[in-house]
Amino acid sequence: KSILVIHGPNLNMLGTREPQHYGNQTLADIDQGLHALAHADQARLETFQSNSEADIIEKIHTLSVNRVDYVIINPAAFTHTSVAIRDAISAVKVPFIEVHLSNVHAREPFRHHSYFSDIATAVICGLGAEGYYAAYRHIQQL
Numbered sequence: 001k002s003i004l005v006i007h008g009p010n011l012n013m014l015g016t017r018e019p020q021h022y023g024n025q026t027l028a029d030i031d032q033g034l035h036a037l038a039h040a041d042q043a044r045l046e047t048f049q050s051n052s053e054a055d056i057i058e059k060i061h062t063l064s065v066n067r068v069d070y071v072i073i074n075p076a077a078f079t080h081t082s083v084a085i086r087d088a089i090s091a092v093k094v095p096f097i098e099v100h101l102s103n104v105h106a107r108e109p110f111r112h113h114s115y116f117s118d119i120a121t122a123v124i125c126g127l128g129a130e131g132y133y134a135a136y137r138h139i140q141q142l
């Protein structure tokens, strides 16, 4: 299996960023956990983080030539704003799981709407870093 994990804006600040919502693990910790799982399964896994909407869109466009089987994406704040990232992922027709560390439905109303959930295979929110691992395990057993 070949899996791309995309982390959106501000997720590079994990560890110190609002730990009451996002926990104490750093992004490097989460990526290391994912790489350890993939290594054990001999799966191909790439992790990518960007604070830029354009860079995320361009990364998704590369999937039309570099096929991956699945994307795991935490679009972070772009979840609630980005028709453009939604359109990019629809254009390349790669299945994806949407992950959020926090339970967005228990937070401000502007976090309740996602531009991704209706076209995602699954949505995981509120499990912290475990959400990424759950998404990975689901994909791996497909």
Ligand code: DQA
Binding pocket: 009, 010, 011, 074, 075, 076, 077, 078, 079, 099, 100, 101, 102, 103, 104, 111
């Ligand atoms: C988030 C939730 C979003 O509302 C927020 O903008 C984030 C992180 C999460 O993982 O819980 O940056 O996607």
